[in-house]
Amino acid sequence: xxxxxxxxxxxxxxxxxxxxxxxxxxxxxxxxxxxxxxxxxxxxxxxxxxxxxxxxxxxxxxxxxxxxxxxxxxxxxxxxxxxxxxxxxxxxxxxxxxxxxxxxxxxxxxxxxxxxxxxxxxxxxxxxxxxxxxxxxxxxxxxxxxxxxxxxxxxxxxxxxxxxxxxxxxxxxxxxxxxxxxxxxxxxxxxxxxxxxxxxxxxxxxxxxxxxxxxxxxxxxxxxxxxxxxxxxxxxxxxxxxxxxxxxxxxxxxxxxxxxxxxxxxxxxxxxxxxxxxxxxxxxxxxxxxxxxxxxxxxxxxxxxxxxx
Numbered sequence: 001x002x003x004x005x006x007x008x009x010x011x012x013x014x015x016x017x018x019x020x021x022x023x024x025x026x027x028x029x030x031x032x033x034x035x036x037x038x039x040x041x042x043x044x045x046x047x048x049x050x051x052x053x054x055x056x057x058x059x060x061x062x063x064x065x066x067x068x069x070x071x072x073x074x075x076x077x078x079x080x081x082x083x084x085x086x087x088x089x090x091x092x093x094x095x096x097x098x099x100x101x102x103x104x105x106x107x108x109x110x111x112x113x114x115x116x117x118x119x120x121x122x123x124x125x126x127x128x129x130x131x132x133x134x135x136x137x138x139x140x141x142x143x144x145x146x147x148x149x150x151x152x153x154x155x156x157x158x159x160x161x162x163x164x165x166x167x168x169x170x171x172x173x174x175x176x177x178x179x180x181x182x183x184x185x186x187x188x189x190x191x192x193x194x195x196x197x198x199x200x201x202x203x204x205x206x207x208x209x210x211x212x213x214x215x216x217x218x219x220x221x222x223x224x225x226x227x228x229x230x231x232x233x234x235x236x237x238x239x240x241x242x243x244x245x246x247x248x249x250x251x252x253x254x255x256x257x258x259x260x261x262x263x264x265x266x267x268x269x270x271x272x273x274x275x276x277x278x279x280x281x282x283x284x285x286x287x288x289x290x291x292x293x294x295x296x297x298x299x300x301x302x303x304x305x306x307x308x309x
Contacts, residue, residue, distance in 0.1 A: 021060055022059070029196055035202045042071070048069050049070075051065060083123050088124065089150070098121075129155060141167060144240070175274075176231070182251045183224070194207065194214055222306075223309075254267070255269055
């Protein structure tokens with residue numbers, strides 16, 4: 001049992017296949033959205049057990065060790081409806097399709113209690129699925145703060161489960177537009193490179209040996225003097241996948257302050273836009289297809305690049 005009496009949000013169990021060194025480092029590589037410092041805190045609080053026993057951060061995991069990670073519920077955050085303008089492309093009794101603006105955080109978290117997409121959803125949409133709890137009602141998948149474009153929202157739990165299954169089996173098709181540095185010589189390609197946390201910076205991700213399978217497909221839509229416009233489709237959906245993959249092939253996204261160069265196009269973040277989505281409606285079984293035009297800043301950058309080419 002855990003040392004503390006806090007409510008547990010999730011329990012993760014792992015069986016270690018081979019000897020793998022320090023447990024904090026091993027788990028940081030295995031758990032995509034958890035930093036090494038967070039893992040060390042869980043260990044200190046005896047929320048991580050090995051073979052039902054508490055351990056220290058320097059414990060070296062061995063083949064066939066059984067690891068149990070108990071993740072406490074987050075500190076309560078008051079999520080209130082806010083009358084924030086929201087572009088709802090489509091809505092019925094089961095789903096909504098939203099065109100998220102650049103600069104909007106998807107759901108509340110530390111430092112972002114207000115002004116998020118969830119705050120806006122609670123004002124504009126009466127019913128939202130509760131599978132992800134009070135902090136993320138209706139949220140099936142996410143976009144980075146500075147990525148604009150289409151998000152699919154579930155309005156009940158049955159729709160949420162079926163949409164999540166389509167993400168898992170890769171039948172939901174998502175295509176993004178990205179302005180990248182450099183001029184690609186080939187018209188299309190596939191990037192098949194595993195992604196994990198960057199060992200030099202735990203807040204970032206990178207292509208690493210032993211990372212999670214990550215596959216992106218791209219095709220060139222337009223070429224300019226020093227930039228290209230790409231359409232990128234996701235086969236997997238890792239954190240920062242498109243941004244990491246395009247950096248990996250040396251065509252980083254313009255405006256990306258984390259993975260791109262400082263000398264870039266003027267804007268409010270990376271020029272990455274979730275342009276289209278295609279999925280099966282969770283109730284009717286009909287094929288649904290939606291598109292969202294790029295925001296004005298993105299379109300303005302394209303017009304300038306065309307004039308300069």
